Amino acid sequence: MTQDAVLYCEVVQFYARQMSLMEEGRVAEYAATFTEDGVFEHSLGWRLEGRQQIIDGTLGGLEHYAGKAMRHWFNRYVVEQEPDGTVRTSCLAMVSVVDQDGQVTFEPTCTVSDVLVRENGALLTRSRFLQHDTADLTRVWEGRLADSGATASAGTEQ
Template identity: 45%
Template sequence: MSQATQHTAQRVTPELYVEIQQFYASQMPLLEERRLVEFLETFTEDCTLEHVPFGWRFDGREQLLKEMSARRGDASKPRAEETSARRAREENIAYYDGLVYRYWFDRMLITPAEDGTVKVRYQAIVSMTDAQGKVSFEPTTVVEDVLVRENGALLTRSRVVTHDSAQWADKIHNPN
């Protein structure tokens, strides 16, 4: 471990670490439950969310809500037809219909900054379970968030999701 990494790791207090864990433990179930308006309230009004490589960038809660509403689908509907993320965007269709999906985070590196922001880098995977109990996964990712405080609460100002596969947008969702 480099001296810079050791120094950064020493600056993270147990209280901040637990607060960030609790933040994600509260934030991500909102997305999993498709409570999109509440989920987006955990982001700043001028937030950004970017998927790379060959991905998309969305600016602000309004644009994020429009995008997420089109993609997140309805768990009570029959399972969506097989599609890719790229095709779903081109054809403006949901690809999570009929699926329960979960976000799994690991290996958080928390870096508080002098300006009060907190950078959080972690690895993530998304699992999707259909009505028959079959589980599939999206490509693994590295996520880099910038968290800020507004009225004492943590909010996500920016999120960059980097997929481990350059062809992630062409991966078929919901394969048989």
């Protein structure tokens, strides 16, 4: 296996562990996958700096999913290692949400752009930038357009 393939597999495994920690509500462990001064920001202008802000921001976000199963689906990874060892990644992400009745909805897709670094041999996120595929997230929640009542749900309309 080439070095590029080994790194690619390592990055995919890193994201699988990282997203599972958040989905399971293990927020402090999730935040520990970022560097101490890690940054998580969104194209809409919000920015979380440092592990404590990442913990607080994640806890606030998870409140919206109480009683539901949330899963992050990452795909189409681009993994590039810089000469200094920094790893730049981007991937497409989709979030599925399953409510207590088994109803599946989807969040708007987005591009996740990260800078990963190694600390004590382990990959950590130094910075993350999210760009959703819709400019107006205020109208969208779990795939529903609040204005119209339309639903994108498991490929069927309600």
